[in-house]
Amino acid sequence: MERARRLAYRGIVKRLVNDAKRHRNPDTPHLVVPHAPARYVSSLSPFVSTHRSVNPTSAAAFGRHQQTRSISVDALKPGDTFPRRHNSATPDEQSYMAKFCGYDHIDSLVDATVPKSIRLGSMKFSKFDDGLTESQMIQHMVDLASKNKVFKSFIGMGYYNTHVPTVIIRNILENPAWYTQYTPYQAEISQGRLESLLNFQTVITDLTGLPMSNASLLDEGTAAAEAMAMCNNIQKGKKKTFVIASNCHPQTIDICKTRAGGFELNLVTADLKDVDYSSGDVCGVLVQYPGTEGEVLDYAEFVKNAHAHGVKVVMATDLLALTVLKPPGELGADIVVGSAQRFGVPMGYGGPHAAFLATSQEYKRMMPGRIIGVSVDSSGKPALRMAMQTREQHIRRDKATSNICTAQALLANMAAMYAVYHGPAGLKSIAQRVHGLAGAFSLGLKKLGVAEVQELPFFDTVKIKCSDAHAIADAATKSEINLRVVDSNTITASFDETTTLDDVDKLFKVFASGKPVPFTAESLAPEVQNAIPSSLTRETPYLTHPIFNMYHTEHELLRYIHKLQNKDLSLCHSMIPLGSCTMKLNATTEMMPVSWPSFTDIHPFAPVEQAQGYQEMFQNLGDLLCTVTGFDSISFQPNAGASGEYAGLMVIRAYHMSRGDHHRNVCIIPVSAHGTNPASAAMCGMKIITVGTDAKGNINVEEVKKAAEDNKDKLAALMVTYPSTHGVYEEGIDEICNIIHENGGQVYMDGANMNAQVGLTSPGFIGADVCHLNLHKTFCIPHGGGGPGMGPIGVKKHLAPFLPSHPVISTGGIPQPENTEPMGTIAAAPWGSALILPISYSYIAMMGSGGLTDASKIAILNANYMAKRLEKHYPVLFRGANGTVAHEFIIDLRGFKNTAGLEAEDVAKRLMDYGFHAPTMSFPVSGTLMIEPTESESKVYILICKSLTDSFFSQCINLMDK
Numbered sequence: 001m002e003r004a005r006r007l008a009y010r011g012i013v014k015r016l017v018n019d020a021k022r023h024r025n026p027d028t029p030h031l032v033v034p035h036a037p038a039r040y041v042s043s044l045s046p047f048v049s050t051h052r053s054v055n056p057t058s059a060a061a062f063g064r065h066q067q068t069r070s071i072s073v074d075a076l077k078p079g080d081t082f083p084r085r086h087n088s089a090t091p092d093e094q095s096y097m098a099k100f101c102g103y104d105h106i107d108s109l110v111d112a113t114v115p116k117s118i119r120l121g122s123m124k125f126s127k128f129d130d131g132l133t134e135s136q137m138i139q140h141m142v143d144l145a146s147k148n149k150v151f152k153s154f155i156g157m158g159y160y161n162t163h164v165p166t167v168i169i170r171n172i173l174e175n176p177a178w179y180t181q182y183t184p185y186q187a188e189i190s191q192g193r194l195e196s197l198l199n200f201q202t203v204i205t206d207l208t209g210l211p212m213s214n215a216s217l218l219d220e221g222t223a224a225a226e227a228m229a230m231c232n233n234i235q236k237g238k239k240k241t242f243v244i245a246s247n248c249h250p251q252t253i254d255i256c257k258t259r260a261g262g263f264e265l266n267l268v269t270a271d272l273k274d275v276d277y278s279s280g281d282v283c284g285v286l287v288q289y290p291g292t293e294g295e296v297l298d299y300a301e302f303v304k305n306a307h308a309h310g311v312k313v314v315m316a317t318d319l320l321a322l323t324v325l326k327p328p329g330e331l332g333a334d335i336v337v338g339s340a341q342r343f344g345v346p347m348g349y350g351g352p353h354a355a356f357l358a359t360s361q362e363y364k365r366m367m368p369g370r371i372i373g374v375s376v377d378s379s380g381k382p383a384l385r386m387a388m389q390t391r392e393q394h395i396r397r398d399k400a401t402s403n404i405c406t407a408q409a410l411l412a413n414m415a416a417m418y419a420v421y422h423g424p425a426g427l428k429s430i431a432q433r434v435h436g437l438a439g440a441f442s443l444g445l446k447k448l449g450v451a452e453v454q455e456l457p458f459f460d461t462v463k464i465k466c467s468d469a470h471a472i473a474d475a476a477t478k479s480e481i482n483l484r485v486v487d488s489n490t491i492t493a494s495f496d497e498t499t500t501l502d503d504v505d506k507l508f509k510v511f512a513s514g515k516p517v518p519f520t521a522e523s524l525a526p527e528v529q530n531a532i533p534s535s536l537t538r539e540t541p542y543l544t545h546p547i548f549n550m551y552h553t554e555h556e557l558l559r560y561i562h563k564l565q566n567k568d569l570s571l572c573h574s575m576i577p578l579g580s581c582t583m584k585l586n587a588t589t590e591m592m593p594v595s596w597p598s599f600t601d602i603h604p605f606a607p608v609e610q611a612q613g614y615q616e617m618f619q620n621l622g623d624l625l626c627t628v629t630g631f632d633s634i635s636f637q638p639n640a641g642a643s644g645e646y647a648g649l650m651v652i653r654a655y656h657m658s659r660g661d662h663h664r665n666v667c668i669i670p671v672s673a674h675g676t677n678p679a680s681a682a683m684c685g686m687k688i689i690t691v692g693t694d695a696k697g698n699i700n701v702e703e704v705k706k707a708a709e710d711n712k713d714k715l716a717a718l719m720v721t722y723p724s725t726h727g728v729y730e731e732g733i734d735e736i737c738n739i740i741h742e743n744g745g746q747v748y749m750d751g752a753n754m755n756a757q758v759g760l761t762s763p764g765f766i767g768a769d770v771c772h773l774n775l776h777k778t779f780c781i782p783h784g785g786g787g788p789g790m791g792p793i794g795v796k797k798h799l800a801p802f803l804p805s806h807p808v809i810s811t812g813g814i815p816q817p818e819n820t821e822p823m824g825t826i827a828a829a830p831w832g833s834a835l836i837l838p839i840s841y842s843y844i845a846m847m848g849s850g851g852l853t854d855a856s857k858i859a860i861l862n863a864n865y866m867a868k869r870l871e872k873h874y875p876v877l878f879r880g881a882n883g884t885v886a887h888e889f890i891i892d893l894r895g896f897k898n899t900a901g902l903e904a905e906d907v908a909k910r911l912m913d914y915g916f917h918a919p920t921m922s923f924p925v926s927g928t929l930m931i932e933p934t935e936s937e938s939k940v941y942i943l944i945c946k947s948l949t950d951s952f953f954s955q956c957i958n959l960m961d962k
C-alpha cells in the first residue's frame with residue numbers, strides 16, 4: 001500500500017512537470033509553481049522562479065525601448081501598481097484559458113455568461129477610479145491616520161485600552177499563517193487554531209465559573225441578545241417578557257430591544273430594585289457585573305429570587321474583573337456573556353473583538369456559535385474538532401439556535417494567547433494594578449473635595465457626582481483625556497492596563513480645576529484600600545491547566561504560536577477553493593494599517609472629532625460601495641454576513657411597519673439558500689416559505705410567482721443569492737424581482753457571491769432593495785480562521801431612513817420621516833468592526849473600477865477553465881444558458897458512491913494529504929464539491945489542483961480496489 005502510494009506520487013510529479021512544460025508560455029518565462037507538498041519541490045524546481053511576475057507596463061515599455069532607444073511615458077509611471085498582484089492571470093494566460101473554454105477572448109466568455117438584461121455598461125468611481133499604487137495607498141492611509149487623534153480613554157463601557165503583546169501582534173495579528181485560514185471545518189488541517197480556540201473556551205469557563213463556552217461571538221451586545229434568545233428557548237417561548245437591569249451598557253440594552261422585536265418578546269428595562277416577576281411571564285433577566293457605572297454588587301440574593309420565580313439569570317461581565325471577583329457561576333448565573341477585548345485585542349474604534357457566552361451543561365445544545373470539543377483521531381489519540389454542529393444554521397436552518405456563522409476566531413486566538421502569555425498570576429497582577437489606580441483616583445478625589453465619589457464597591461470604574469460634568473469633560477479633552485459623561489452631574493472614569501500613575505495625576509489636575517493638588521497618585525498608594533468586599537473576592541483558582549503556566553517568556557510563546565501555526569493549512573500554503581467563501585488574496589498593503597496605533601487605539605465612543613481619519617474613510621468607502629452595489633446608502637454596523645442579513649430584513653420590517661403594513665411577515669427563500677438566510681428571517685419573526693429549484697438549478701419562477709401571489713397581502717421579502725448558490729447566473733432574476741415588487745414585497749439579495757457581480761452587474765441594477773456584503777469574502781478581509789468578518793448592508797433610497805442607529809454615538813443617518821421607527825441597533829459599536837475596514841477600502845482604492853471589473857472577469861474565467869479541465873472526469877452539476885459557470889461550480893461525486901464506494905468526504909480528505917484544502921463539501925447539494933478558485937489563483941496553480949484532483953482521485957479508486 002505504502003509503495004503503491006509512493007509510485008502514485010511519482011507518477012503525478014512526472015505528469016505535473018509535463019503539464020507545466022506543455023503550458024509554459026514563451027511570453028511569460030517566469031512561470032511559477034506555487035506551493036506543492038515539500039517532496040515535489042526538488043523535481044519541480046527548474047520551473048520555480050524567484051521573480052513572481054513581470055510588470056506588464058514596464059516590460060512592454062522595455063521592449064519598445066530596445067527598438068526605438070527612447071523612453072516611453074508609460075515606463076516612467078509608478079511601477080508598483082496593484083491589480084496585477086491581485087488578479088493572477090496575465091493577458092496571455094487569459095486568452096489561453098478563454099480559448100481552452102471555447103471563446104476567443106475573456107470578454108466573449110463573460111458576455112456569454114452574464115445575462116445581457118442585467119449587464120452594466122461600465123462602473124465608474126468618483127474617487128480612485130484609476131486605482132492607487134501600493135505606495136500611494138500607504139501614503140493615503142498615513143494621511144488618514146494623521147487625522148485620527150488618540151486621546152487617553154477613560155470611557156470604559158465595555159472597551160478598554162490594553163497592551164497587546166508585540167509578540168502577538170507580529171506573530172498572530174500580522175501573520176497570514178494565522179489570519180488567512182477558513183473556519184476549521186477540516187479538523188485534520190486545523191489542529192493549531194482549534195487548540196488555541198479551546199484555550200479561549202478554557203479562559204472563559206475558568207473565569208466565569210460555568211462549564212460550557214463557545215469559541216466567540218460577535219460582540220458583547222449581540223452576545224447578550226443571544227442569551228436573551230436562549231432564555232426564550234429554555235422557556236419554550238411560553239414566557240414572553242425579558243427584563244434588563246438599567247445598570248447594563250446602553251448599547252447592550254438597545255441591541256436587546258431591537259432583537260426582542262423579532263421574537264415578539266416584551267422587553268422591560270428596570271432599576272435593579274424595581275425588577276418585578278409577579279406577572280409570571282418573565283423568561284429571563286440580564287444584569288451587569290460590574291455595572292456600567294462601575295458598581296460591584298452581590299447578586300447572590302437577586303439570583304435566588306429570580307430562580308424562585310422560574311426566571312433565568314444572564315450576567316454580562318468583564319474578564320479582567322473576574323480574576324479578582326467571585327465568578328458569576330458561583331453567584332448562580334445561568335448564562336454569562338461579555339467581551340474578551342481587554343485581553344490583548346486593540347479597541348480599533350469598535351472592533352473586531354471576541355465576545356463570549358458561557359452556560360451550564362444543561363443548556364449546551366441551545367448555545368449559539370461554534371464550540372470546539374476534544375475527540376480522538378483514527379489512531380485513538382486526542383484530537384480537536386468543532387462539536388455539536390447540529391445546532392447550527394447549516395443544518396437546522398430556521399430552527400437553528402442562532403443565525404451566527406462567521407464569528408471572531410482570530411480575536412479569540414489573540415485573547416487566548418494573551419492569557420497563555422500572562423498566566424493566572426500575571427492576569428491577576430494586571431487586575432490588581434488597574435484596581436489600585438482606580439482606588440488611588442477615588443481616594444485623591446475625596447481628598448480634593450471637589451466632587452462626590454460613589455461609595456459602592458468598584459473594580460476599575462469610579463463614578464463621580466459633580467456640578468458640571470460637561471465642563472470637567474471639556475477640561476479633560478484639553479489634556480487629551482476622554483471621560484464618560486453619564487449625565488450633566490455624573491462622570492465615570494474607567495482604568496485599564498495602559499493607565500499610569502502619571503495619568504491619574506493628570507486627572508487630579510483636571511478635577512481640581514486650577515486648584516493646587518497637594519499629593520501625587522504615587523504618594524497616595526499606601527493609603528489605598530481594596531474596594532472589593534471579602535464576600536465578593538474570588539477564591540477559586542483559574543487557568544490551572546499547564547498551557548497557561550508554561551509559556552511566559554517571549555521565546556516560549558513565540559515557539560508555541562509557531563508550533564500551532566505549523567499544524568494548520570492557510571493561504572500561505574495553498575489555495576483554499578471553498579465555493580461561496582471567496583478565499584482570495586488578502587494583500588499585505590491592505591493589512592498594514594490594521595496594526596497602526598492611530599487606528600487601533602481609538603475608543604468607539606470617543607468624540608467623532610477625534611476620529612476624522614476614520615470618518616473620512618467611512619465616507620469614501622461608503623461611496624465606493626454604493627457605486628459597486630448600485631445602492632444609495634450603506635450601514636457599516638453589522639459584523640458578519642449573517643448579521644447583515646438580519647439587519648437588512650429588520651430594515652425591510654421597519655419599512656413595512658412605517659407604511660402600516662404590520663402584517664407583512666412572509667419571507668420567500670429558495671431551498672438552495674445558505675442556512676443563515678432562513679435562520680435570520682426566523683429571528684425577524686418572519687414566516688418562511690421555501691421554494692424549489694428546477695433541474696438546471698435555477699429558482700423555480702412559477703413557484704416564486706405562486707408563493708408571492710398566494711401571500712400578496714402578507715409578503716414581506718424574498719431572499720435570494722445571485723449568482724445562485726449553484727454557481728449560475730439565473731436568467732430570470734429581474735423577472736423574479738418584479739414579481740416580488742408587484743406583490744408588495746422587498747427583495748433582499750445575499751451578497752456572498754458579489755465577487756461575480758462587481759463591475760459586471762449590481763444588486764441595485766438587478767432590482768434588489770437591500771443586500772449585505774461579506775467584506776471578508778469579496779472585499780479581502782481575511783477570514784481569520786472563522787472570523788472576523790464585516791457584513792455592511794446597502795439599501796435603496798426608500799429604505800435609508802431605517803438603517804441601524806446607535807444609542808451612544810449618532811451614526812449620522814438620514815433624518816427619520818414622521819411617524820416612523822428606526823429599526824434599532826444591530827451591533828455594540830456604531831460602525832461595527834471599524835479597524836478592518838481599511839482592508840476593503842485599500843482593496844477597492846488600489847484596484848480602481850477597472851481592476852475590480854477584471855477581478856470579476858478573471859474569477860469567472862478561472863472557474864470556467866477549471867470546470868472545463870475537470871468536466872471529463874466529473875459531471876459539472878449546473879451551468880448557465882450558454883453552458884458556462886459563474887465564479888464557482890459544483891462537481892458531482894455522488895456517482896462514485898456506487899462505482900467505488902467513495903464519498904465527497906473521501907476526496908476532501910485525500911486532497912488534504914497532498915497539501916490542498918478541500919472545496920466546499922455538500923453545500924448547497926449533498927454529495928458534491930463546490931469549487932471557487934477566485935481571481936487571485938494562478939493558472940498553473942489551478943492546473944496542479946486539477947491534476948491532483950483527477951489523478952490522485954483515480955489513484956485513490958485504484959488503491960481502494962486493491
Ligand SMILES: *Cc1c(COP(=O)(O)O)cnc(C)c1O
Pocket residue numbers: 404405406580581640641642643674676677721725750752753774789791
Ligand atoms: C458566507 C455566507 C453567508 C454568511 O456569512 P457570514 O459572514 O459567515 O455570517 C451567507 N450566505 C452565503 C451564501 C454565504 O456564502
